Each structure stands twice: as C-alpha cells, then as structure tokens.
Amino acid sequence: YFQPPGTWIQCALESRELLALCLKKIKAPLSKVRLVDAGFVWTEPHSKRLKVKLTIQKEVMNGAILQQVFVVDYVVQSQMCGDCHRVEAKDFWKAVIQVRQKTLHKKTFYYLEQLILKYGMHQNTLRIKEIHDGLDFYYSSKQHAQKMVEFLQCTVPCRYKASQRLISQDIHSNTYNYKSTFSVEIVPVCKDNVVCLSPKPVQSLRNMNQICVCIRVTSAIHLIDPNTLQVADIDGSTFWSHPFNSLCHLRQLEEFIVMECSVVRDIKRTAGAGMISKKHALGEVWVQKTSEMNTDKQYFCRTHLGHLLNPGDLVLGFDLANCNLNDEHVNKMNSDRVPDVVLIKKSYDRTKRQRRRNWKLKELARERENMDTDDERQYQDFLEDLEEDEAIRKNVNIYRDSTIPVESDTDDEGAPRISLAEMLEDLHISQDATGGEGASMMT
Template structure:
C-alpha cells in the first residue's frame, strides 16, 4: 500500500481585542479597528471648516498673503488653493481629495479628504472626512482702485512728432511679439502716440526699459501727489514717464550738420535713413557708407527730415550700370530714370539699388530739382557745395511694383493689434484722416513684404479668410472676363486690345513664404460649443441633401 501524505490545514491565530474582547487578527496594538478609531483621531489638528476670500469684481481667489489667482469651480487650481488653507496636512499622508457638489450660490465649498497616519508601531490608520470652506467676499487691490476711480499708478506716454503712424505700427508689433504689454491695465491711442497705464510703478519702468532697447528716445519723469497721511508719514503718488521718439523714420531724406557728418566717419551730409532700431542707420547712396547715429548724439543737436515717405515720386528706369563698389546687399550703380508721369526729361542718379534695378523697372525716389526746404543744414550744404558729386537731382530710395499692385491680390497673412481705447478726437475724425491712416497701414504692410529683415522682427499669422477672399476675387474676375453673348464683335476686339495693353506683374515681386507664418490659435475653433455648431450645420446639410435626392 502506498503511503498517504498528511497535509494539515494552516490555521490563523486569533486574539481578543484588549478593549472590547472581539476576536481579531493579531496586531501590534492588540485592538480592533473600531477601538483604535475611537481612541485615536488622526484628523486632530486639521480644521473641519475654513474661509477663502473671493473677489466678485474679477472672479479671483486670494492666495495668502496677497496673490489673487483665477480658478473655476471644482477645478484643480481651486482644490490646490483649498488644501493650502488647511494646517496640519503636513503631519499626515494625503491619499485622495475631491469636491462634493454644492449649490454654486450657496457660498460653500466641500472637500472630501482621505488621509493615512501611523498611530502605533507598524499600525497605519486610514480615515475619510469632509472639510467645509466658506466663500467670503473681498475686493482685490485692482478692483478697489477701479471703484475708487484710481485705476492706475503709473503711465508711460509715448509720442512722436510726425504726421504718419508707421513707427507706432511697427512698435505695436514688437510689443505683441515680446508680450511687453502684459501688465498694462489700459492702452489709449492719441493722435501722436500711445499711453500705457499700469497699477505698479515697476511695471511702467519695465516698459521704459523695453522701449530704450528697441527705439531711439528720450524720457522725462514726473510725479503727482495724490494723498498723504501725516500720522504714518506715507504718501501716494502717480508717476508719469514721458517718452519722445526720434522723428526720423525709415526711407526719410536727412541733411546732417557738417560737424555731425564729420563725427560719423566723415560721411556726406545728405543721406537716407536706412533703418531705425535703438540707433539710426544712415546710408550714403554715393559711397554706400553706413553710419550709426545714437540717441544721445541726436538729442544733443536734434534735426528733422527733409522728405518723408509721402513725398516719394515714382520713376521709370531707362538704364542701370553697376560701378563696382558693394556693401552687403547694396551695390553702387549709375541709373538713368525719368518720371513715370513725364518722360520728356531724364535724370542720372547714383543709387545703392544696383543689385535689383533693371531697365524697365519702377523705383520710388525724391525729386530735388526744384526743392526748397526750411532747414539750416540744407542752406549750409547749398552754400558750401562740398557734397561729393554735387547735390543730385534725384535720390532713389526703393524699388516699386506698380503692375503687381494693380492686380489687387489678397494677402494670405495678417497682423495682430493691441486692444486700444481711442480718444474722442480720433473717434470723430474725418474721412481724410481715416484715408491717411489706411494709407499708412498699407505702406507698412508693403514694407513688411519687401523687407525680409523687418519680417524677422515681428510675428505674421495665417489668415483663414484669405483663401475664401481669393476664390471670390477669382470668380468675379472670371465672370468679368467672360464674353457676353449680346456683345458685338467690335467690342470683343476692343477688349482684347485692352487686355494686350495691360502689363504683366513684375517677376521679382516679393511674396511671403507660408513657412514664415504662424497659426493664429485664437481664431481656431477648438471649444466644444463650436464643434457642436459645426456638427449641427453638417447634419442639416446632410438632411437637405437627402431630401433633395428623395425629391428627385
């Protein structure tokens, strides 16, 4: 007979609870769970009720000591804020935390907490409890200032004494790219500049530092006493930073003082403003020499420009001959031009645009044949007559693309703008003022298209409406070009001759590559509401299509 193996069943030892006598498994406390919970409360020291402060003006909660944070109901941010209000949580282990639903208008927030703590040797007790938070109303400092009509403590006033807005359009894009306006409470637009309002003085000082890094300027600071407490010796002031920009812009014609011209590497007094950054870059078209004029040097002996962008005249290029000297993207050339409106007289001019000008092109420049400027520097230049090559009849500035502009092709990109508040004088401006501002904006967009270096300094965004506008324009053009059945043959021949007379657009017309554009996240519809609306429209379209098929 084979032997039978005996495997006795294992039995767990049991003991009696030291308090109530219940049979339990052995543990270091020799007590059951109910007795341990009755004798030890691990939630001791953690408040079951607390108060959080809420600002009804801006919908923010107070995070002590003086930080106001934005948080939605039952959000992760609000839960973190509530847990920070509970003292004693650092002595226990937090296992879980969550909200218990309450009425939104009840001013009560309930949080369910699960914690663990070691009560005896190798004995860990877990407990669940609810903490109630009372939402108390309290105005933040910003809302208090709004109610007391003290909405700002410091203001930065930026002004430029010119007739156009192209400098501020460029400065606006720089501010948007670097997010330099994040601390502003309000931005007001005036006829000759912008005002930036701040709650704290150090925020205004940061804006002034940013402006000093990107534009040539000078600044004055003033302060106004608002209130004073003689008992505590404290006072409240409003600070004003007055910033004035240099009234010299890109493509302006400038005549320097002879002494200043000698300081700038002995350049010619009659120069063009090539670029404006934290310094003014001046280009001599006769020698291709570039001089940098710093802001302190300019304000020691300020001067104004002789001609601005509105004074540019279109010329037609008859011939262009390179002379040899080059400086980066500039090449010296002798160009024969005539006015596009009057081809009976031709001019010879030395220009820095030798690389891009060819016979048959159009170029913008200043006509100085009968110029008479109210400038002391210009009078000194005429009396001295020491300009290399003499005072030219024409100063060429930049290439023009009139044929491509006539096509009216829509741009596939757009720019963002600051949320500005216009003054009453700008709201009630006339038609001529609006037309001038629209022209300034169009010239600024053309500068962006033609200058790759300028595009690298700002952000360009894709325009979602550009494709639809281009398709509509193409359809309108095709409809306009389609021959009418009722027209006579003679009229068709005249139209064909007119089409032949139209010039083709320039081959080197600058176009912005799609890779340089950014996605406008604000224009994208990502929210659930927009998606539902699109689904409803798609469902309606499908239903209509099905009904049409059934009718057929």
C-alpha cells in the first residue's frame, strides 16, 4: 500500500498497520472529535473494498458527551510503483556488475555461484545474464550493487572499476538520474593451473620455487610447490602488484601411467623455508604417457601426490618438456629448474563417478547468451573437485539427490566421495521430511 509521500508498505488484511494507514486518510475530521474505538468490518477479500467501524465522542453542551458509531468505506485502487514502471519501460536497472575472468575454464565461476546461492546474494538482482567470459548482475539500486561488489572482494581475489552515465536531470529540483557500472576482474588463475611466479614475490614467500601448482582459489590463491610441498597464499593485492599467468590450460592435460613411485620421508629444508603442507606427501615418480606406451620414453618428476599414487595408477599432468612455454618469467629461469612433467591429480573413471554421484547442486536462474559444448565437461570437473577437496566443499551447500540410490562400495576403485552426513535435504513446501507429499497447510 502507498503511504504518502513516497513510501510503499506491506500490510495484511485487517492488520493494525493497515488500520493505521486508513485512519491517516481521515486525520483532519478526527482532529475535532475523540476517537474511542476503531475496527474492520468484514468484506470479501477480492472486492477491493475496506470498511472501518469508528466510535467517536464529542462534548456538545454543559458537559454532555455525544457518542456516535459510523462506518467509513474505502476503495482500493491498483497503482504501479516507480520500479514497476521502469520495468515495463525496459529502463528498470540502475546498476550493473560485470564480472569477468580471462581464463578458458569456469571453475572459479562455478564456485562463486555456489557462494552466492549459499549467502542469498542473488535476491536483490533483477536479472542475471551469462556471457562467454563472465556474468552480468543487474540491480534496481546502486546500494545493492555496492553490497555485491563488497561480497565479491571477500570471496575471490579481484579488483574493480566503477563508472556512471548520466541518463536524465531536472535543473529545477537539482536531481540527477545515473546508471552505474562496476567492472570486476577476477584473477586469471584457476584450480589445477601451473603458474610461474615472478622473482619478487618469491623472495617474500621464503624462497619458494617459481613453478607452483594452484590447489584452490578462494579469497586468495593457494599454491603448493610440488618439489618441496611448501605452500603459500597470494591475495588479490599481491597478485595485481606482481601478476603472473598460468603456463598451461586444462585442455592440455595429458594422461600418464605411474611406473614407479616412492615417498620421500626426509624433506631437506633450507633456513627460512615456509610452511609445509600436512595433507600431501612428497613423492618421486617415474611416469609414461599412455599415448606413448609403445615406446620406452619415461619422465621423472617430483610431485605432491605421493600419498595417492601407486604403480599402475593413471594420473593427469602437464608435459612441460614438449610444450611451448610463452612466459616471460620462465624464459628468465635456468632450464634445469623447469620440471619435465608436473602432475596435477589422480585420474579415475569419470563414467562410474557420475553414475554413483547421489548429490546435486543448485544453480542461479540466469539468461544464457550461448551454450558452449565444453561447459558440461567443465561443470563435471568442478563436481569432481568438490569430491576431492574438503576445504572447498565446506563453503558449498550440497543436496542429496533422492532419485539416485546409494550404491555399495564393492566396486569402489578408491575415488573420493561425499558422505551423506555432508548433504542437505532438498525439501519443497509440498513435501514432508520423507520426501513424499506433505499435508496441506492450514490458513
């Protein structure tokens, strides 16, 4: 209901708020009498009519008090608010956030989507549009857009630029109508990327090797050195001061078979070395490409996956020895410090993993500009990352998929899985706790 001069309030029928609003409409006549009682008279909810029964008193002469009861009729008229007018005129948004990431993989966007859903940051959006390299969020007010930008800065390493365009102005009342644009750029590094750090941040990271693997991207970039298991976190400000790029994209991953694997128990640490990861084990591995099984060419490397690999296992990695590394930091390094192969993760049968996956995620309702054929494969990669990394999984709401039965572990090949204790029940209003049809709600 409209409350002059420019406020809209939500009131239920026959509520105290609606009664107060009705009494304000007749405030001038009531100033001369004493209001004793007021209440609603029942009317049909769809009649667009409200009836208020009033009891008033007034002193007439010689202390005599006259009391009168009468009914005031109100007519409810439909009216469009200013925001709805702008929607119908296709001029409804006042602020837009353009989130971009210059990478070939959307893992960071899939993770960001789940964070937005978990904390309800999409509730104030007018619409969400997905394009090739990012998302556009449209808002009816600049304040909602600024709140979203602050959320993005807390969840992913990014930077932004703000601009505004004058749409109209009123020189008599000195009012202006602007449309604001926030351009947010996320760091161009995703999970499982191999990066080469510049020499300056390496010194501040306690002489960490320049060739590192990105194990996850949250509010910072989490890196691990596959040669020493040293880990480091790089925030957004540090990255933009000394930027670096990924050496290979995920489409260049190749499959290797483990020929020999031995865990390094005694890790030699230099003075002033950084923190070592306790979740990984350093291993020395001999691997061979599955595409070169008819040859005797093997590669030796150190890896942070020593706790997972055994002879005969399949593992995905990057072949840096036969790759054209077009990077300024790599070109300045000694060739003997660049490994031949960098292993990323153990490989499992994807078909079996999809068939056993008895959980699901929610998605944002958005407009899609075009569907890439590679999107489904990238989404499956993100689901596998959730199964393999508990640190990422704790920030995501995972729902049990009741349509897929829980399989036994008789044919389990060791692939990581999500336990039922970590899943939420995806209940609807028409369902009870068992997932069946619930009882009708009482009014």
